[in-house]
Amino acid sequence: PAALLIHGAKGTPAEMRDLGNYLYSKGFTVFCPRMSRFDMKDNPVTWESWVTHAESALSTIMEYSQKTVVIGLSLGGTVGVVLERLHDFSALVLLAPAVVPRLGFKDRLRAIARHVAPSWFFKNTGWDGEVVKAMEFLRKEPKEITSPTLVLQALDDRALSTKGLKLMRKWVTHTDSEVVLLPTGTHALTRGTAREQVFERVYDFTEQRGIIQPAE
Numbered sequence: 223p224a225a226l227l228i229h230g231a232k233g234t235p236a237e238m239r240d241l242g243n244y245l246y247s248k249g250f251t252v253f254c255p256r257m258s259r260f261d262m263k264d265n266p267v268t269w270e271s272w273v274t275h276a277e278s279a280l281s282t283i284m285e286y287s288q289k290t291v292v293i294g295l296s297l298g299g300t301v302g303v304v305l306e307r308l309h310d311f312s313a314l315v316l317l318a319p320a321v322v323p324r325l326g327f328k329d330r331l332r333a334i335a336r337h338v339a340p341s342w343f344f345k346n347t348g349w350d351g352e353v354v355k356a357m358e359f360l361r362k363e364p365k366e367i368t369s370p371t372l373v374l375q376a377l378d379d380r381a382l383s384t385k386g387l388k389l390m391r392k393w394v395t396h397t398d399s400e401v402v403l404l405p406t407g408t409h410a411l412t413r414g415t416a417r418e419q420v421f422e423r424v425y426d427f428t429e430q431r432g433i434i435q436p437a438e
Contacts, residue, residue: 223312223434224287226280227254228272228298230410231320231353238295241412244421249434251287255279257298269297269356273304280305289433293424295412296320296381300356306369312433313370315424317411318379320357321386361389370398372427374420376407398431 225245227238235242235254242252257272276298284290290311294302299319306314373390375382384403391401402423407416414420428434 223249223289223291223428224251224253224283225291225293226276226283227252228276228292228294228301229254229257230296230298232259233295233410237410237412238293240417241293241421241424245425248425250291251283253279253283266352269300269352269359272297272301276301276305277308280309280311284309284311291315291428291433293317294319296409297353297356300360303360303367306367306371307365311369313372313428313431314367315427316371316373316390317420318375318382318409319373319386319390320353320382321360321389322383323354323357324379324381324383364389364393366395367393367399368396370396370427370431371401372399372424373401374404374407374411374423375402376404376409376411376414376416378406379409381409400427 227242229235229238235256238254242254246252255275257275259266261267280292291313292302292305292311293315294300295317297320299316302314302316303319371394373387373394375384375387377384387401387403394401404416407420408414411417411420429436
């Protein structure tokens with residue numbers, strides 16, 4: 223079995239390292255590509271380019287493993303949802319998937335600017351604007367998630383609203399799925415206070431669905 227890990231919007235593979243090491247110790251082959259926010263000329267890339275990059279990595283992994291799990295954190299989770307629409311793999315794990323932002327005062331001002339002057343907004347927000355586009359894409363183009371799916375988000379997540387979790391409950395249709403709101407864990411679930419619980423939930427989810435066999 224193999225696991226493709228996709229880090230968050232402003233993260234690196236380092237934020238997935240502990241989860242990757244944990245899954246490796248349980249028998250998984252693990253791969254976490256570095257997703258770049260800028261091109262060779264230091265211009266922000268599009269969020270769709272992350273989908274292309276992740277899809278290339280997934281295709282390579284699936285050549286060698288018939289049991290592949292895609293695990294995405296934050297924007298990586300958003301990318302994972304899009305990959306699920308394009309490919310059939312064994313399971314999808316979404317850790318605090320970026321669907322609906324939790325808006326503070328400054329964020330609300332930016333949201334107003336987004337609708338009043340969209341061209342100015344995207345020109346001046348750079349990569350942050352791409353993250354907004356990705357979330358809007360999922361909300362405007364909702365589709366059923368038919369793969370076995372585990373969704374985890376923490377109540378103390380300051381980046382995302384729990385409204386996103388409610389949408390996930392509507393979109394996830396496979397009977398072997400779980401959508402869970404954790405009491406704590408912050409946004410970066412792989413590094414937060416509940417990370418050990420998160421790691422165990424991810425492993426148990428794959429074991430219960432026969433993707434990984436427990437060690438004797």
